[in-house]
């Protein structure tokens with residue numbers, strides 16, 4: 001069955017109109033696999049921390065699937081709703097503010113994972129990794145001692161304050177807050193080009209470092 005056939009089949013299934021649309025997980029069979037293979041529609045399982053198809057007959061068996069892509073497929077199949085979109089303040093999930101780039105499955109955030117499509121969107125359009133909204137010309141990054149930019153994206157000062165002390169990835173020894181414009185950054189070794197209207201695919205997230213030739217960084 002192709003992906004298109006799988007989507008068509010899923011959308012042809014009857015929908016219980018009385019069920020609350022905000023809690024799709026509650027009407028999901030708890031024994032069913034959370035994530036499904038694009039090739040065979042069988043369940044994906046975790047092999048250490050990689051998602052893989054567990055059907056040995058499947059041509060994609062053993063090939064790692066990025067969690068955010070598997071989650072997008074859950075949404076495409078109508079099994080889940082998208083993670084909270086851009087906005088501030090952030091909605092609380094499990095008592096903590098949800099960062100825009102964090103994938104969410106059935107209301108449960110994957111704190112240690114990144115939605116590469118959303119991260120790439122933030123990179124290409126100069127948007128904030130925490131709230132997902134456009135950044136002003138000057139924004140903040142967290143830089144390591146060697147100039148590497150943590151999370152390869154920028155954020156608002158207010159969003160940095162929200163995340164500081166809550167997000168382990170944005171807190172830590174050796175990290176410093178740097179005021180930057182896009183001109184102060186290199187993406188994969190080249191000057192960062194911002195295109196507010198760009199569309200992210202998630203296929204290519206770039207690595208950001210502070211531009212070594214910019215004063216003040």
Ligand SMILES: [Zn+2]
Pocket residue numbers: 037038039040041042053054055058059060061
């Ligand atoms: Zn498969």
Ligand SMILES: [Zn+2]
Pocket residue numbers: 088128129130131132133155156159
């Ligand atoms: Zn923000």
